[in-house]
Amino acid sequence: MAVPSTVTAALADRPVEGRRCLEAGAGVGNTTAGLLDAGAERVYAVTNDREHARTTRERVADDTRSDRLAVLDADLRTLALSDDSIDLITAHGLCNVLDPAALSAVAATFRRVAAPGCHLVIDDYAPLPETAAVRELFAVENAASELATGGPALTFYPPDALRRCFVGGGWSFDRERTLLDPVPWTGAHLSAHADVARDHAAACPGDLGDRLAARADRLATEIGSESVGRMYSLAFRLPA
């Protein structure tokens, strides 16, 4: 599987070669592969999803890059990596799945594990315009998640909000760049979001869950795909 252009664009101006990296929220391993390809000395790829951990491991299992990879099935809020041990932290598409309390705890972990001079790259999605059809699907996903877990599934942070969050935590802002504009929300993306909504809806009481699940499925089918919104990359640095 190729490394997506959003990952290579976000890493292009960052020093990766010979660095100890934390890939926060490994997902399917896109940024993990990008960091290893760019010559990282070691990549700690962390996810709290066992299936994602397996996919990320398997992605480089057959080649020499696996010697430089440690996949950790762990919670970033309570991560057992040593203080001051990481030279580059990446969070590609992580923040939108963290509610504000989780974001704050994860930001504290980043600050703790970062060595002097550490670089931080935060790539995420800006809030969608009110006219975006996918907003309604994400709203249904969030409604089901709120009812099932007490918190949202998705939070789209404006880049300025994340910039203030990390600068407030001691990082110096370096640069912002656009990775996608518009963002192509494909049929596969929308059906994955409908799946999450359905999973949460299954835990909702009465026929409310059935109605939320049906609405998520109907929206994903009706929308099909949509190109809307912006994906951005923020880069920060700690003093050396």
Ligand SMILES: C[S@@+](CC[C@H](N)C(=O)[O-])C[C@H]1O[C@@H](n2cnc3c(N)ncnc32)[C@H](O)[C@@H]1O
């Ligand atoms: C959208 S994926 C990120 C994609 C990935 N960075 C890539 O480049 O392919 C979000 C990931 O964050 C993980 N995640 C969310 N909250 C987490 C937490 N508190 N601790 C660890 N992983 C978390 C999810 O399990 C998932 O693997």
